[in-house]
Amino acid sequence: MELADSPTPPATAAPAKGRPREFCTDAALAAALRIFWSKGYEGASLTDLTEAMGITRPSLYAAFGNKEALFRRALDLYEREKLAYIREALDAPTARQVAERLLRGALATMCSDCEPKGCLRVIGAVACGDEAESVRQEVIARRASSQQAVIERFERAKREGDLPPGVGAEDLATYLTTLLQGFAVQAGAGISRAQLDRLVETSLALWPGR
Amino acid sequence: MELADSPTPPATAAPAKGRPREFCTDAALAAALRIFWSKGYEGASLTDLTEAMGITRPSLYAAFGNKEALFRRALDLYEREKLAYIREALDAPTARQVAERLLRGALATMCSDCEPKGCLRVIGAVACGDEAESVRQEVIARRASSQQAVIERFERAKREGDLPPGVGAEDLATYLTTLLQGFAVQAGAGISRAQLDRLVETSLALWPGR
DNA sequence: GGGTTTCTATACCAATCGGTATTGAAATAG
DNA sequence: CTATTTCAATACCGATTGGTATAGAAACCC
Numbered sequence: 222m223e224l225a226d227s228p229t230p231p232a233t234a235a236p237a238k239g240r241p242r243e244f245c246t247d248a249a250l251a252a253a254l255r256i257f258w259s260k261g262y263e264g265a266s267l268t269d270l271t272e273a274m275g276i277t278r279p280s281l282y283a284a285f286g287n288k289e290a291l292f293r294r295a296l297d298l299y300e301r302e303k304l305a306y307i308r309e310a311l312d313a314p315t316a317r318q319v320a321e322r323l324l325r326g327a328l329a330t331m332c333s334d335c336e337p338k339g340c341l342r343v344i345g346a347v348a349c350g351d352e353a354e355s356v357r358q359e360v361i362a363r364r365a366s367s368q369q370a371v372i373e374r375f376e377r378a379k380r381e382g383d384l385p386p387g388v389g390a391e392d393l394a395t396y397l398t399t400l401l402q403g404f405a406v407q408a409g410a411g412i413s414r415a416q417l418d419r420l421v422e423t424s425l426a427l428w429p430g431r
Numbered sequence: 432m433e434l435a436d437s438p439t440p441p442a443t444a445a446p447a448k449g450r451p452r453e454f455c456t457d458a459a460l461a462a463a464l465r466i467f468w469s470k471g472y473e474g475a476s477l478t479d480l481t482e483a484m485g486i487t488r489p490s491l492y493a494a495f496g497n498k499e500a501l502f503r504r505a506l507d508l509y510e511r512e513k514l515a516y517i518r519e520a521l522d523a524p525t526a527r528q529v530a531e532r533l534l535r536g537a538l539a540t541m542c543s544d545c546e547p548k549g550c551l552r553v554i555g556a557v558a559c560g561d562e563a564e565s566v567r568q569e570v571i572a573r574r575a576s577s578q579q580a581v582i583e584r585f586e587r588a589k590r591e592g593d594l595p596p597g598v599g600a601e602d603l604a605t606y607l608t609t610l611l612q613g614f615a616v617q618a619g620a621g622i623s624r625a626q627l628d629r630l631v632e633t634s635l636a637l638w639p640g641r
Numbered sequence: 642g643g644g645t646t647t648c649t650a651t652a653c654c655a656a657t658c659g660g661t662a663t664t665g666a667a668a669t670a671g
Numbered sequence: 672c673t674a675t676t677t678c679a680a681t682a683c684c685g686a687t688t689g690g691t692a693t694a695g696a697a698a699c700c701c
Contacts, residue, residue, distance in 0.1 A: 240668040240677045263473065264560040267659060277679060279661075288659065339557070347554050347619055350474040352659095361620045388636060395617075395626060396633045403613030407605075409557055410571045416605060423606045426598060427637045449646035450698040477689060487650060489691075498689065562689095648697070657688065667678070 246284055249274040254295040259337035261344045262292050263353050289356060292345075296363065299341045303330050307367055316378035319371070320397055320428055324421045327401050331408035332417050339409030343402055368398045385430045393429070400424055456494055459484040464505040469547035471554045472502050472566050499566060502555070506573065509551045513540050517577055526588035529581070530607055530638055534631045537611050541618035542627050549619030553612055578608045595640045603639070610634060 252273040256265045267288060271278055285291040306326030313319045331339055346360035375390035384390060408417060462483040466475045477498065481488055495501040516536030523529045541549055556570035585600035587593075594600060618627060 240666095243667095243678070260560060261557065264563075266560065266657080268657085277681090278659090279681095280679065282660070283678085343616055344557050347471065347549070347557050347616065350470060350476065353474075364620065388633065389629075392629050392633045395630055396637070399613035399617050399630060400610055401613070402616040403609035403611070406553055406557065406612040406616065407609050410574065419599075419602050420605055420609060423598065423602045427606070427639060429637060449700095450648045450696095453648070453697095476687080478687085488689090489651095490649065492690070493648085642701105644699105644701090646697105646699075648695105650693105650695085652691100652693080654691070655689100658686080659684105661682100661684070663682085664680085665678105666680100667676100669674105669676075671672100671674085 242284070244274075244276050244280070249276055249281075249284070250291075250294055250298055253291055254298055254341070255337060257292055257295050257345065258299070258339075258341045259344075261347075261349070262288075262356050263349050292356060293359065296341065296345070296360070300363070303341075304367075306330065307370070311370060311374045316375055316383045316393075317425075317428055317430060319374055319378070321425055323371070323397065323401065324404075324424055327404050328414075328417050328421050331405055332412075332414045334414075338411065340402075340405035343405035344409060364398075364402075368394065371398060383430075388429055452494065454484075454486050454490070459486055459491075459494070460501075460504055460508055463501055464508050464551070465547060467502055467505050467555065468509070468549075468551045469554075471557075471559070472498075473559050473563050502566060503569065506551065506555070506570070510573070513551075514577075516540065517580070521580060521584045526585055526593045526603075527635075527638055527640060529584055529588070531635055533581075533607065533611065534614075534634055537614050538624075538627050538631050541615055542622075542624045544624075548621065550612075550615035553615035554619060574608075574612075578604065581608060593640075598639050 252275070253265075253270050256269050256273050260269065267278060267281070270288075270291070271281055274281065276284075281291065285294060306329070307323065310319050310322035310326055313322050327340075330336075342360055342364050346357050346364070349357050372391050372394040375384065375394045378384050379390040384393065404417065404420070407420070412420075462485070463475075463480050466479050466483050470479065477488060477491070480498075480501070481491055484491065486494075491501065495504060516532065516539070520529050520532035520536055523532050537550075540546075552570055552574050556567050556574070559567050582601050582604040585594065585604045589600040594603065614627065614630070617630070622630075
């Protein structure tokens with residue numbers, strides 16, 4: 222018994238022995254992502270998922286293993302496609318520009334007109350029953366991983382004299398990620414894009430240094 | 432058929448005709464609050480609730496109506512007891528002091544050692560299925576109400592020349608509430624009190640004006 | 642005391658939860 | 672073609688969800 226085959230990595234590497242799958246796992250995963258993104262892990266029922274994915278329950282389990290594995294795959298996809306701006310932001314030359322790219326990237330991702338509002342990494346990690354605890358911890362860990370990347374980037378900035386002397390790199394990074402998580406809550410609550418835009422501007426206006 | 436009797440308002444005003452209730456509704460409500468606070472509305476099952484409250488299911492329904500009504504009562508209690516710092520903060524003489532009191536109050540409430548981490552108003556409004564939508568909207572509305580109070584307070588500050596010219600009252604209020612919601616996410620994820628403390632200091636260091 | 646009222650406790654309800662066993666068809670390899 | 676393999680569809684599983692009907696015991700008023 223093997224779990225979820227990986228569809229993209231070994232592109233057409235399988236010898237394709239039996240009857241081929243009739244649906245596109247990538248498209249199905251993208252549909253599942255939207256459901257998880259808008260309802261959270263526990264809020265998304267298997268009925269919600271299979272309807273959106275256009276497949277039956279057994280097909281889902283054959284292709285992805287179980288609900289939790291599907292969620293992790295969706296989380297992977299989310300980070301790969303929707304959180305790419307984070308990695309790009311960290312390449313910006315100055316700490317201020319890093320912050321600016323992160324804030325604007327978050328704005329675009331969390332407030333798109335054609336996608337769920339908010340952030341899967343926030344909505345997926347709050348308000349859950351006991352059985353979803355492992356999922357919650359996973360999401361928290363992934364958030365912490367990104368936060369750590371920002372911390373390290375700001376420590377570099379500190380060494381490069383890119384941050385004002387009064388503020389610590391880790392403190393500033395924690396502050397920024399906290400603000401971004403606040404963005405996610407506001408976006409999930411339906412704040413308008415214009416308001417979120419002004420929020421970005423305000424945050425940048427308060428950012429230390431030039 | 433009448434719903435949830437109000438236990439405190441008409442203190443001993445009821446003629447007490449039949450057999451009196453054997454449990455204290457206030458204590459039971461406080462217990463329910465802790466459950467909702469730590470697991471959210473949907474994450475809290477009736478079994479969780481009745482076990483924590485020390486009463487049976489029928490007693491819960493006789494005393495509070497249903498799960499949603501119980502949640503609203505818990506939300507009332509939460510705002511009355513745990514969010515009192517918000518009203519007090521708004522009485523501070525300057526905008527900066529308002530912000531400081533809000534940040535420190537949030538820190539104390541969200542990071543207590545003997546209570547759930549995070550904020551019921553945040554955890555209760557994300558990641559829910561369809562049936563909890565009305566509850567979610569209610570929580571969002573209550574959050575908006577508090578945000579509106581901060582906006583009005585900052586508009587007054589603006590009139591009193593208490594805010595720097597570069598920043599708008601509404602924008603600053605939105606920024607502050609967003610930051611506080613980020614606090615809630617971080618606290619819910621288990622950030623340490625020391626870290627949250629430094630977060631408050633960093634936020635205050637970035638606050639505009641003296 | 643009787644009579645009434647409202648309590649608590651147990652057992653139960655339909656609906657939904659995540660997850661599977663079964664089945665028969667369809668597409669491959671040879 | 673046959674044999675094999677894997678598909679998708681239906682129906683089902685036990686457990687749990689929020690919510691109640693029933694029944695017996697306990698506390699009130701008179």
